[in-house]
Amino acid sequence: MLEASPLDDGWQLRHEGKAFPAVVPGCVHTDLLAAGVIPDPFVGLGEKEVAWVGRREWTYERELPAVPSGHEQTDLVFDGLDTVAEITLNGQLLGGVRNMHRSYRFDVTGLEGRLAVRFVSAYAEAEAVRGKVGDRPAAYSEPYQYLRKMACSFGWDWGPTLVTAGIWRPVRVERWSTARLARVRPLVNVEEGVGVVELRVEVERTRVEAGLTLEARVAGRSARAEMTGTSGVVRVEVPDAELWWPRGYGGQPLYEVELTLHHGSSPLDVWRRRVGFRSVGLDTSPDAHGTGFTLVVNGERLFARGVNWIPDDVFPSRVSGERYRKRLRQAADAGVDLIRVWGGGIYESEDFYDACDELGLLVWQDFPFACAAYPEDQPLRGEVEAEARENVVRLMPHPSLVLWNGNNENLWGFRDWGWEERLGGDSWGEGYYLGVLPRVVAELDPTRPYTAGSPWSGSWAHHPNDPAHGTHHSWEVWNRQDYAEYRCEVPRFVAEFGWQAPPAHATLRRALPGEELAADSPGMLHHQKAEDGNGKLERGLTRHFAVPEGDFDRWHYLTQVNQARAVATGIEHWRSHWPVCAGTIVWQLNDCWPVTSWAAIDGDGREKPLYHELRRLYADRLLTFQMRDSGLVLAAVNQSGQPWAGTLSLRRMSVEGEVFGAASVELAVGARVVDEVRVPAELEPAGAKEFLVADVWGSPRSGDAESGEGLRAVRFPVPDRDIPYPRPQFEVTVAPGSVTVTAHTLVRDLLLQADRLAPGARADRGLVTLLPGERVTIGVEGWETPDAAAARAALYCQESAR
Incomplete structure (x- = not known):
């Protein structure tokens, strides 16, 4: 053995x-x-x-x-x-x-x-x-x-x-004798309701004449096959296999496969992996809107709620299995069901994919090519094919892996970034993305779809980043445009978009010890790697907020609010257009060090307000106000498998709390669909002092804004800088493990920065908007000595510019 x-x-x-x-x-x-x-x-x-x-x-x-x-x-x-x-x-x-x-x-x-x-x-x-x-x-x-x-x-x-x-x-x-398992390629399928595992095996031998046998076991069933030379195939059928589903659609049953290589009655080598039975496809059919890009699992068409993943540490050998599981658990808890492993990083370890299998997180795997023209000459060409062959086979057992992607932004770069002229006919990677890689995937892993790149329109007949065709990266917003511009397009699938914000305060204090923090202090600028990053942050902020000069704490809070608002603007708009738009992948989930970035979880693992906003945006059910040609509507997005029924309450209010008009509608939304309710013209807010509130309650409402089965959407018709918010008044009470806030006025975007209470403290929610008389209880972990004054000092919310 x-x-x-x-x-x-x-x-x-x-x-x-x-x-x-x-x-x-x-x-x-x-x-x-x-x-x-x-x-x-x-x-x-x-x-x-x-x-x-x-x-x-x-x-x-x-x-x-x-x-x-x-x-x-x-x-x-x-x-x-x-x-x-x-x-x-x-x-x-x-x-x-x-x-x-x-x-x-x-x-x-x-x-x-x-x-x-x-x-x-x-x-x-x-x-x-x-x-x-x-x-x-x-x-x-x-x-x-x-x-x-x-x-x-x-x-x-x-x-x-x-x-x-x-x-x-x-x-x-x-150490081995006679023969060893050199490569095991598991093809896992569902054929007419029967789970099938077909193991294609290659061995390395020391003795050619030795007769070898393969024995495979799955779910109590077994099969044997004789080896021919150095290759063999053994197939096991599991008639009663349960299907593996992405989270939110069903369970994640996993079955251990054991393959043993025998010489006579003596076992020589054993291969063990866990597999899941499911089918996966990618619908790229043309339609009236362009060319679709919809993932299909077990026949179910999905709106993918995704995040982009970068290496969790710039030194990836430090990322343990426990750390992988914690970070991916955070993603699942935020409602994420798809992780895109981005092409500037690595093929992750087995611990990463095992966790995704167990959590029901779909994996979109980039091949490691990003933002550059890659030579196709030797010695690189042979390395690329060998690397692809090894990693395709290594990752095949994982049911979470649903898509192979050739590269990040290189097809787009060739067309738009001046590469074509500079290259003068030299190779740049097209032969990998449209030749080598699809050939390797088709040969070794025909159970999964392949796409040539992200973004990619499907062919050179369309611009690589055409929002009407295939995958789209939305970076004009952030780089040059306000996030309100997200509403101008309905891409078929948004594979990258995002907005920056600094990390948590405790992360900054650890990374920049002794520095007097300011947006442009030496350490802050060094830990801001984006070109004109602070300029883009500032321009994006001043479109919406009045920022007190020299007030770092206020700047820090508002930039984090603005990040959450930006991502919310995109996701709410695009989710409301399902099934034309079939997915969003936020740039990005995580960081590899402490830095101002697009991440929802910073480099020390602390959750920004964006993280908690994703929990709302990626929940099965979402309420959002959207403008249509017919006027203002409330879109009720139901991605759950059950119909959604409840009472919809609409209220037109002033920032002082006065109700100018109200209406109630019985809401009935089918499973996996989006329904729209036209907002009566008389309820649309007018001017800076008014706003609109929509609540759906499936059970009697209490005074707690977070109780019952309710969802809420709010619409303010003007930027925050123009809203005459009343001076926020609220009471704060604390208990072990919680902070409760009771509002006496409108309190918008209330945020408890738990890391200001203790570096290891964590709040269980982010931004909350309270109407007069409402309250919210925020769970807090890692705060050993609750104190109301400290809690009040760590609470931030919107205020009128002074």
Whole structure:
């Protein structure tokens, strides 16, 4: 039987005659940080102080112990090396590697001694490749397109430039005899109601003449098949298999598959994975609105409620299974049902996809290409295909994986960013996205759809980012336009859009110790990586709010409110146009360090107000006021599988609390549909002092704005800066684990910044608008000494400009 022994201890990191203890899996930066050689690059201006690390060579060393006899072959297996390295044993070359996204295996039968992995500088390798293949344009100046390494390690408009190296995934020794399972490709389908697992197997042999047998077990059923040469197929049918569904549509039953390779009666190797039975498709049919882009799971057409995922740490070896699960649990709790793994990052670890399987989170997987023209010459071309083949097969068992995507923004970049002229006919990646990658997916994983890029209209017959065709990235808003412009288009699928805000106050205090915080203080500017990021924040803010000069706390609160408002404007508009628009993927869920960015969860894992707003926006049921050609309507979005019935209450009010008009309507919305109620003209608010409130209550209403089964929508017809809000008056009471606020006036966008109570404290909700007489109870975790004065100091809300 194959035996595996981890090689995760006893490593040293060597550089210029110095040696430091090394952690494997890990990387150079984390080892130097642990040794006290470098400052924390996440704190202050530390990123600049460690820039030299990425331009040096580094060597990892340890003893490779003698292997006990009893097996015919011994292999040294690296699951991930970042990125360009030579592996030697006693000074003799075992091999060279040049791809972070692949695993590597070396025959070390009968060998022992000093094992060394020498990493060359990624910069040096990238420049050497550029010299060979020629220059290629990119959205950023760093040379990330010349090697198969996580692109965002070279910096992004939300990320630091921390180009590391290291043994970033596990390493082990495997001993085996006769044969081992080299590749298992599971094709999981549902055929006429029967779950089918077809395992296509390749083996590596030491003895050609040995007769081999495959045995597969799934859900108490088994099947056997004889191997032919080095390949074989075994198929198991599960007639009573339950379907795997995305969250909100059904359960997530998972079935363990066990495949054993036998020689006679002796087991040689075992492969185990969990699978789920489901069908998945992508409807890109043309229609009266253009070309659709709708995910279909088990025959059910979905509006995808998505978020974009970047590596959760710029040093991904630090992201544990527990951290993956926590972050993805946060996503699921916010109503998210789709995670897009963005193309400037990595193929994530099994822990990530396992958690998505269990949580019912659909995964859209980009191949790692982003925002650059990628050469198609060697040595890159062969690496791309090998990497794709390995990772497609590795991730195939996961039912959560529903879409392969060729790249991020490169087809768009070729058309709109001046690349075509600069390239002068040189290759730039089209052959990957429209050739190599769809061919690999069709050959190895025909159970899943493939799309060439995001954005992509489906063919060169339309502009790559045409909102009427395929996927669309909405970045004119934020870069140049106000978020109200989201309402001007109804894209078929919005794969990227978003708005910036700073991280939580406690995150800033940790990352910028001792700094007097200001929007333009040195640390704040360093932790703002977007081009003219603060300028765009300021322009976006002043369109809606009057910002007191020099008041950082108020600026911090209002920028976070504005982020939530911007994303809400887009999602409410697009969800109200289902099924023409079939999904939104917010840029972005998470951060890889403390930074002002588009994230809903900051680099220290704290939830911004946007996160809690997503819980409302991505709930199964949503109320939103929208303008149509016929006038103002209330759109009732019901994405649940059950009809929605209740009493709709409309009230036209003044900011002082006076009710000018009211109406009640019985609401009845079918499952998975959007219904619209025309707002009577006499209830439409007029002027800066009026607003409209809609409530739907499925049970008798109490004075608590958050009680019962109610949903609320509010519409103010003018920007906040023009609204004469009354001075907010409210009472605050505290109890262990909660803060209760009772409003005596209109209190708009009330926010408890729990991290101001204690760095580890967390509130269970974000922005809340209260009418006079209403109250809200906010749950608070991690606050050991409740105090009403402290709670009041941590509460922020809208006020009239003074």
